[in-house]
Amino acid sequence: MTKSNRNLQILNGVTVVMLLISTALVFLYAPLERTMGQVQRIFYFHVSAGWVGMLAFMVTLVLGAVYLRTGNRRWDMIAAASVEIGLVFTVMNAASGSIWARPAWNTWWTWDPRLTTFTIMALIYVAYLMLRQGIEDPERRARFASVYGIVGFVSVPITFFAIRWWRTIHPVVIGEGAGEAQGTFSMTSPMVQVMLFCFATFTLLYFCLLANRLQLETLAQRVEQLKARVMSA
């Protein structure tokens, strides 16, 4: 096993262990919330997934800008991998939020600011991936993807503020809320600890998935090179 392979395996192992620990923490250590009961435990994974989604897209923004500056295609490769992973976490965020919403708000879906903004964010990154699919020239693909990654991410906070001027029913646990928020709760100390641990776990999971995806992409490119060499021989 090569060195980089072994590092990757270690990273995978550590991630799995942390996921197990955080699951245990969420179900065993975190206290039971007074009004919502067990269903509140989704909150830890839901928020962490949302955080990782935003992190992934921030990474895409930065690396897109770096690619436009330097022209090194490796940055674009990481940016694309980041979008794929970010999209998965954003969908997880929406799904877990939806599952929580059914018992808490008695509806699967509602067009409140945060939900809507995250949906739009997901659509932007689906569009990003479709743009990549639609362009054949690799250099142009990387350039356009970087530009769209920047435009897309810049629009997310603006979208959020735009929609927020409507009344919101999404609970605001961290920071101030606007209007009536049903299902808000204030966090006790063990809850904060569990949430921070879940944040850390999911962030590690993101980097783990990113590393694996990059390795896959590197191998795929190597295969292409070998194929080209065989064809021309």
Added chain:
Amino acid sequence: MTQSSSNSEQSSVISEQRLIGSERPTVDWSLFTAYWRTVSAVLWKDLAAEFRSKELITAMVVFSLLVVLVFNFALQLDKLTRESVAAGVLWVTAVFSGTLGLNRSLALEKDRGSLDGLLLAPVDRSALYFGKMLGNWLFMLIVQAVILPVFFVLYNLPVLTPLLLVVIVIGTLGYAGVGTLLASMAVHSRSRDVMLPILLLPVAVPVLVAAVNASTNILAAAPWDEIAPYLNLLAVYDVIFIAVAYMLFDYVVEE
């Protein structure tokens, strides 16, 4: 960078400095006017080409009318509800026909190869962006000018208020601003016609939200406090995205 000279006595000194080749001493107004000459040249080219054939505007206007018609049948509403969704219908129409206009405008550039010709010119690439953007914006405004009276008749609403016109002007500016940048990318992709809406609509959501809400409130004669935030949002969006597009357009059109 540039230092503006306030004293004409220094002009001889300054010209000496220019000969020596040290830092630029004055604001070179000729560059500034050259930039705007390019912008207006591109804009004039688009307008002139369009007014000869009128194909783009005709297509956009007819399409807008059809969309209004379809909405009329799709949303079978009583009078009161119809008035409350009128702003939404107006903006959906604007968005769809705007997409059409953007697509056609940039596809023509690419297919005729005129974009390559423009790129060869020794001008700042962003001037091309502004020229195209202003042209697209103007086309959208012309279409709106035709559609608004139709709305006035069909929905019996006070659509010709100045404030509503301001919203339409600012909203379409933001949409055309982002749309021009994204359309320049979309024309190179395989599924060209459908790629632009996919790219543009999620990013243009703030424009839609703010414009529809502002328009609804204006039509309902709501107090200024309810309209102002949306106007602010539109203005902020326009500034941010035109700046972003200005910075990124070079990367899109380089070969």
